[in-house]
Amino acid sequence: RGLERDMRSALANGEFELHYQPFIHVASGETCGFEALLRWHHPHRGMVSPAQFIPLAEETGLIVPLGEWVLRTACAEAAKWPGDLKIAINLSPVQFRSPELVPVIVHALASAGISPGRLELEVTETAIIQDSEAVFTALSQLHDLGVRIALDDFGTGYSSLSFLQKFPFDKVKIDRSFVSELSGATDESRRIARAIVRFAVSLGKTTTAEGVETREQLDILRADACVEVQGFHFSPPVQSEKVAQMIGGRT
Ligand code: G
Ligand code: G
Ligand code: NA
Ligand code: MN
Numbered sequence: 001r002g003l004e005r006d007m008r009s010a011l012a013n014g015e016f017e018l019h020y021q022p023f024i025h026v027a028s029g030e031t032c033g034f035e036a037l038l039r040w041h042h043p044h045r046g047m048v049s050p051a052q053f054i055p056l057a058e059e060t061g062l063i064v065p066l067g068e069w070v071l072r073t074a075c076a077e078a079a080k081w082p083g084d085l086k087i088a089i090n091l092s093p094v095q096f097r098s099p100e101l102v103p104v105i106v107h108a109l110a111s112a113g114i115s116p117g118r119l120e121l122e123v124t125e126t127a128i129i130q131d132s133e134a135v136f137t138a139l140s141q142l143h144d145l146g147v148r149i150a151l152d153d154f155g156t157g158y159s160s161l162s163f164l165q166k167f168p169f170d171k172v173k174i175d176r177s178f179v180s181e182l183s184g185a186t187d188e189s190r191r192i193a194r195a196i197v198r199f200a201v202s203l204g205k206t207t208t209a210e211g212v213e214t215r216e217q218l219d220i221l222r223a224d225a226c227v228e229v230q231g232f233h234f235s236p237p238v239q240s241e242k243v244a245q246m247i248g249g250r251t
Contacts, residue, residue, distance in 0.1 A: 007053060208229065
């Protein structure tokens with residue numbers, strides 16, 4: 001496939017870029033960190049979505065060097081921010097098959113000079129189910145170092161509730177499909193969102209709602225005591241220069 005060949009050279013050619021989407025602490029309204037999201041500027045095809053190239057990168061194993069680039073680049077970016085801002089990075093299940101994952105993360109933190117507590121790793125339920133032993137070992141090691149672990153897209157996968165208890169998660173990210181249901185909210189969609197927040201709280205996890213697009217959704221999530229929010233209502237993912245402007249007053 002053409003895309004696969006192009007992807008191999010893209011890393012060397014500097015065609016990948018990270019964009020950053022803020023997450024906001026509901027109670028204070030303050031930005032508490034940014035999620036790094038990968039973008040590919042293809043020389044002929046234009047912008048290729050990660051939804052297209054991440055699966056291909058996973059099939060070919062290219063996700064391992066690409067994921068390493070993401071970790072190093074995002075940590076180096078976060079080193080420029082005020083020390084209370086977190087950097088969240090998405091991990092593919094395939095990255096857990098590499099024995100180098102934990103050392104790569106430790107090295108990325110050390111080279112950037114940021115403390116492990118500022119790094120939040122986002123892992124999906126699918127990742128955990130695919131290879132739960134390897135994922136458990138790596139996440140436990142990272143968690144022991146002080147790295148925060150978030151369960152991404154919660155509610156869309158098939159993990160049992162016991163998984164949530166067993167794995168060292170700090171945060172549950174409520175999938176945006178639940179948040180979008182909150183527009184013109186029915187009682188039922190409100191009850192589901194509230195139940196997810198309470199469930200997470202009862203297990204000692206913090207919560208982020210993804211895909212918040214309206215004031216109405218935010219108000220409902222605030223009433224339900226969701227801790228953090230993220231979505232187009234606040235900001236889309238933006239380039240590094242824009243992040244500097246957004247936090248400009250604070251550096
Ligand atoms: O940003 P966007 O909505 O286009 O992202 C689409 C999907 O690609 C999301 O599921 C997101 O988690 C995933 N994604 C974005 N950046 C990365 C990355 O750096 N690594 C991995 N593994 N997935 C990513
Ligand atoms: O799977 P993951 O949660 O990592 O996906 C993140 C993706 O969601 C990003 O690619 C980002 O572009 C997208 N996204 C972020 N905020 C919103 C939003 O408010 N609405 C929608 N539809 N997508 C969003
Ligand atoms: Na994510
Ligand atoms: Mn998500």
